[in-house]
Amino acid sequence: MIDDQLDVVFGALADPTRRAILARLALGETTVTELAAPFAMSMPAVSKHLKVLERAGLISRGRNAQQRPCRLEAAPLADVAEWVQTYRRFWEGSFDRLDEHLQDLQRGQQA
Amino acid sequence: MIDDQLDVVFGALADPTRRAILARLALGETTVTELAAPFAMSMPAVSKHLKVLERAGLISRGRNAQQRPCRLEAAPLADVAEWVQTYRRFWEGSFDRLDEHLQDLQRGQQA
DNA sequence: CAGTTAATTAACCGGAAGGTTTGATACGTG
DNA sequence: CACGTATCAAACCTTCCGGTTAATTAACTG
Numbered sequence: 001m002i003d004d005q006l007d008v009v010f011g012a013l014a015d016p017t018r019r020a021i022l023a024r025l026a027l028g029e030t031t032v033t034e035l036a037a038p039f040a041m042s043m044p045a046v047s048k049h050l051k052v053l054e055r056a057g058l059i060s061r062g063r064n065a066q067q068r069p070c071r072l073e074a075a076p077l078a079d080v081a082e083w084v085q086t087y088r089r090f091w092e093g094s095f096d097r098l099d100e101h102l103q104d105l106q107r108g109q110q111a
Numbered sequence: 112m113i114d115d116q117l118d119v120v121f122g123a124l125a126d127p128t129r130r131a132i133l134a135r136l137a138l139g140e141t142t143v144t145e146l147a148a149p150f151a152m153s154m155p156a157v158s159k160h161l162k163v164l165e166r167a168g169l170i171s172r173g174r175n176a177q178q179r180p181c182r183l184e185a186a187p188l189a190d191v192a193e194w195v196q197t198y199r200r201f202w203e204g205s206f207d208r209l210d211e212h213l214q215d216l217q218r219g220q221q222a
Numbered sequence: 223c224a225g226t227t228a229a230t231t232a233a234c235c236g237g238a239a240g241g242t243t244t245g246a247t248a249c250g251t252g
Numbered sequence: 253c254a255c256g257t258a259t260c261a262a263a264c265c266t267t268c269c270g271g272t273t274a275a276t277t278a279a280c281t282g
Contacts, residue, residue, distance in 0.1 A: 074201030
């Protein structure tokens, strides 16, 4: 994945409103009005959040009369998962010590 | 995990310089000067990035004479992985169709 | 103590983010 | 066609972000 793409995806996820929107969409496709309901903000604000999510490829939009239903597109999250995955060994115990040891060796501080 | 925390972690990851710093730190603890070397930006800029990473809990800092070595702290990435994990079924094929079907049922459009 | 190295803080700047209100657009209905 | 509904676009405001330079702190070295 292009680095730029990770930028916009991580950027899109760095906002609680947008994560809440994704959580709602995980329950199924819905309209902008319904998405906006739980939030104490204007419709245009929600509309902007949707644009950010769309730019990140995290949602797609249809057309149904006046409505433009949103649906979750989770594919970019696979890239996020993959990126995070490369750091898994660092939080899954006991590697810290090993790394520490290797670093010590590297600096000639071996006992 | 508190939602706020995900905000700052995702926010910290939404920058290529900061992800590159994490990648470098995955190879081992190092100094600010060495971290800054690959980037076409001033030391204070890097220093700021480090502060963002530290605030997100993604790095910690020591003290070694004049140097303040940085080390990777991957724990917050476990929370990110967990968050992303909840969406896994959405990108791992064939669930889309199932979801679509469930949604249809939910709206009383069952055949 | 004077000087050098490592890193941060402070003050500043331009542009992007997140919100608002107001006006436009597109569509279905009478 | 006139009207209501759903949504977006424009203009604007304020705050945050990522960068700069210049000054400061902290620690070692002669």
